[in-house]
Amino acid sequence: xxxxxxxxxxxxxxxxxxxxxxxxxxxxxxxxxxxxxxxxxxxxxxxxxxxxxxxxxxxxxxxxxxxxxxxxxxxxxxxxxxxxxxxxxxxxxxxxxxxxxxxxxxxxxxxxxxxxxxxxxxxxx
Numbered sequence: 001x002x003x004x005x006x007x008x009x010x011x012x013x014x015x016x017x018x019x020x021x022x023x024x025x026x027x028x029x030x031x032x033x034x035x036x037x038x039x040x041x042x043x044x045x046x047x048x049x050x051x052x053x054x055x056x057x058x059x060x061x062x063x064x065x066x067x068x069x070x071x072x073x074x075x076x077x078x079x080x081x082x083x084x085x086x087x088x089x090x091x092x093x094x095x096x097x098x099x100x101x102x103x104x105x106x107x108x109x110x111x112x113x114x115x116x117x118x119x120x121x122x123x124x125x
Contacts, residue, residue, distance in 0.1 A: 028124040033058045034116035048085040048117045052092030055120050075123040078106040
């Protein structure tokens with residue numbers, strides 16, 4: 001199967017050695033997102049909830065480029081630097097998705113790009 005990249009108009013991503021998303025048949029795998037404001041290129045301030053809210057905005061923009069939205073997400077992988085942020089992440093997750101929620105895995109990690117506290121990747125049908 002040939003990989004087909006999701007095209008997103010973001011010059012900052014163009015210089016990085018990965019695709020923002022890749023199609024495998026009818027399934028779209030989005031690369032992990034941290035809470036970067038696309039207008040400034042900086043990580044948003046305000047902790048894990050603010051970062052998660054920005055992540056879901058970023059994911060929504062990527063999904064829109066694919067003609068999809070958050071209702072099409074079937075699986076999410078969440079990476080937290082501090083597992084103490086689990087409840088705050090759950091609050092943001094519940095605001096972003098409607099029931100039935102996508103399947104999810106949450107993993108504690110040592111560090112993330114830009115000193116982010118959270119990163120999320122999704123799989124879309």
